[in-house]
Amino acid sequence: MAPTKVRGTKRAIAGDSESKKKLKLNKKQAAPAESDDVSSSEDVSSSEDELDSDSDDSLDQSSDSDDELDDNEDGSSKQEDDFVPLDAADEEGEEGENVDPNKKSSAEQHAEQKKLLQERKLQRKSGAEVQHIKSLWERLRVKSPKPPKDLREKLCEEIWKYSKDVIRDLVLKHDASRVVQTLIKYTTKERRDAIALALKSHYYELATSSYGKYLLVKMLHYGSKDTRDLIIDELHGKLRKLMRHREGAYVVEDLFVLYSTAEQKKQMIREFWGAEYAVFKDSGKGKSIQEVCEEAVEKRNLIAKNLAGTITASVEKGSTGFQTLHAAMKEYVQIINEEEAHEFIELLHEQFAELIHTPEGCEVACTLIARANAKERKQIVRALREHGLNLIKNEYGNLVVITLFLTVDDTVMVYKAFEPDFSEHISELVVDKYARRPFLYLLTGLDGRYFSPAVKKELQRYIDLSQTTSKKPLDHRRTELLEKFAPLFYKVIEENTADVLQENMGSQFVGEVFLNNAPTTDSQRDSAIAQLIDAxxxxxxxxxxxxxxxxxxxxxxxxxxxxxxxxxxxxxxxxxxxxxxxxxxxxxxxxxxxxxxxxxxxxxxxxxxxxxxxxxxxxxxxxxxxxxxxxxxxxxxxxxxxxxxxxxxxxxxx
Known part of the structure; x- marks a missing residue:
């Protein structure tokens, strides 16, 4: 008599076996995707639509299999009623599992999927050319070891041979666009000009493309003056629209800051005045915005409205830090009335820190500070408080600090806002070319030894603008601030004498502290002098x-x-x-x-x-x-x- 096998109920065995089947099926389905993610070097992002259909097929198969496994042999739901020994369950599962001899392994499925993807790429427009061009590009872009010059030129020539007829199909795809970027970087001037001409009338499309914008910037960087002029001329009339575009704003910024002449910059900014100046390049040429606005009140109102609209839209899209926008703001603050000024301050007061790194932005910030009322200045100081160190050390930002010293009546608020940062880094600030200037203003006023005639003239303009918004006399504000900051000056002389005196600027600062008799106690002054002599x-x-x-x-x-x-x-x-x-x-x-x-x-x-x-x-x-x-x-x-x-x-x- 055969030995009796220890078994659980049929229902329990079926449930356990089906769980194992599901686990194996999930592993098989996961394996191709995981392998594809690691090993594929192809353009996955450009084939998302194609892969979606394959993914749907896989999901359908999985769903069908799951439906089949949901019911056990007798049609009842899965439920483990009795305890089943592990070995017995495994034995039963192996006996009951029906293996499909035609089922493909995960590696075979992945290979088939990859082959299908390649076939679909080749079926696309210019597919064969793109694949061949990419193989050449892989050799051209190698940096280590760097290809010899003659080989690089040969590769450039071959890439151009295959791409010149399909260039417009390449530049808007992220991988193919990189091919053209590399070609522009390494090829000859004549070929760069040929690429620029081939893409003529498509520059706006490139500027607004997530991938094309990089190619356009490369063309500006490596292209000739004629190429840059060609791009600027074609984008004329579209700059306001580009400035509001998430991708296009970056192209306009590079174009304005890096690649435009002084005359072209003026032309670009005039375009922000309105449609008339966007259509006709020479409209308003040779005139300042004040001169144009003086011609008619209606013209001033229209220009102010257009500038305000472009600036507001750009700020709301997060472009406040762009120098191009700062230049437009500079034009705007020259013609705004009191009501518009307050509205502009309300728009910008929380983002003042993003204006300080450019000359145009600095002028906008200083002008608005000078024209702001007490409440608005308080908001501005609060917004700048966290950026005090970067503000004072910046080439333009230090002028914003000086303007605050020149115009804000609430000297206690100004001191409390910036003293923590300044105190912690005072030994660095007094020897910094730009950071020391606000302190020198407190000690010497606008002394010509430290402030050029141009800077003095600009600061005097802010003083004049603040005549109706500031109440305290100028010297009174400076004296109050000096009394508050002077202990920091003596502190740095006492504690960091040798370090400060190593620098010419530090030596000058120490001399000004003593010779301008910065207010302090006799004991603190004597202590600072003693430390200086010891050095x-x-x-x-x-x-x-x-x-x-x-x-x-x-x-x-x-x-x-x-x-x-x-x-x-x-x-x-x-x-x-x-x-x-x-x-x-x-x-x-x-x-x-x-x-x-x-x-x-x-x-x-x-x-x-x-x-x-x-x-x-x-x-x-x-x-x-x-x-x-x-x-x-x-x-x-x-x-x-x-x-x-x-x-x-x-x-x-x-």
Whole structure:
């Protein structure tokens, strides 16, 4: 008698077997897709429609199989009523499973799918040419190892041979467009011009294409002046529409910033004035926007409306940072009335930080700050607060900070908004070419040594615009801000003296802090002076000594003299400042020079410091006594290359 097998119910066995079938089927269906994702180097994105149909077929097959597996042998629903031992279930599953001998493996399915995809690509328009061109492109674009020049030219010639008749079919597809981009990069000028002519009348389509825009930018970059002119002329009249387009805005930006002449830029901006200027290139040529608007009120209103519409649409689409848009805004702020100005501030106040990196954007921001009321300025300061460090270090952004200092009456708000960032990085800011300028304004006003005539003129314009919106006197605002920021200035001198004095700009800043008597307590000023003097201590044989910096000698001379040079009257104006002048000279001599006085005279770099000490100290001072006692050594040091010792000898002898 055969041994009895241990089995569960038929229902339980069927349910377990069907679960295994489903798991295997899912694995088979997943395998081709997973493999395709890893191994395929073809243009998947360009064949999405084709793959969709295959995917639908697979899903249908899966659905049919699932329907067949939903019911067990006796037609009842799947349910495990009894416990089934694992080994017994596996045995039953193997016995009951019907394997289709004609069913293809996942690898075979994938190969068939890939073959079908290739066949469909070849059936498309210019399909065979595209596939051959792409094979050549793979060789052309290799960077390591770089193909020889003659091979690269041969490949370019062959690609052009196959693509010149189908160029318009290539440029709007993402992979084929890259082929043409590479061709433009490596081919000859004549062939680039031929490509530009072949694509003539299609530049707008390229500018608005997700892939074509990159080709158009490449044509601008590598193309000749004639090619650029051809593109600009064809896009004329469409710039306002492109500026509102997600893809086209980038093309207009590159065209304006990188590839247009000054005259072409003016022409491009005039197009934003309205339809008349978009259709007729020479309309308004040679005239500023103010001159055109003065011709008729209706014309001003129409131009303002057109500019406002384009700007608003572009801002809402996230193009606020574009320099092209900043240039249009610059035109707009020159003609807006008070009501339009407030509406414009409301549109932009949260995005002011995106204006500061271009000269046009900076001018727009400063103009709006000057024309804003107290409430609007508060909104603007809040929007800029998080960008304080980038703002002050920017070539144009620092002028925005100065304009805030010039115009905003609420100095407490301005200080609290920017002090945290400025305080944390003050040692970097005072030696930065641009970041130090707002601080120098607080110390010196608009001094010509730090502000060019053009910058002073521009800042004065903002001061004039703010006459009706600001209440406090200009000097009063500057004094209030200086009182708040001065402790930071002395702090950086106390804590980072050596680092700051390593730079010419830092040395200048330190001199301005002391000579302009930035407000602080006598104890803090004395502490800063003591740290400055300590920074110059050291052996003169040490080449790294700060005294050998040429700007260090100028700083010491100015602090010893305690005066400012009046260039107009050509004389030194003496100042009465605690800790400077004779007091500083005596302290510096006793703590730094001392017994090394003759060494300082003999050194051509330091001898002028001794001259300054001799000129500004009393005749009964130790310096005078020592120099008179060592006149022979001074005479010996007065060589042709030591001008300071020569001058000192004349002073002693007189």
């Amino acid at each position: 110059f201590k050291g052996d003169l044989d040490d080449e790294d000594n700060l005294i050998f910096k040429p700007f260090s000698v100028r700083l010491l001379k100015s602090l010893i003299q305690c005066g400012k040079w009046d260039a107009k009257n050509k004389k030194l104006i003496k100042l009465d400042i605690h800790g400077l002048g004779e007091q500083f000279a005596t302290q510096f001599y006793s703590e730094v020079i001392g017994e090394d006085l003759i060494k300082w005279v003999e050194n051509k770099d330091t001898s002028f410091v001794v001259v300054s000490l001799y000129e500004n100290l009393d005749a009964k001072s130790d310096v005078h006594k020592e120099l008179l006692k060592n006149t022979k050594q001074v005479k010996k040091a007065a060589t042709d290359d030591n001008k300071g010792a020569q001058l000192l000898l004349k002073l002693i002898s007189s």
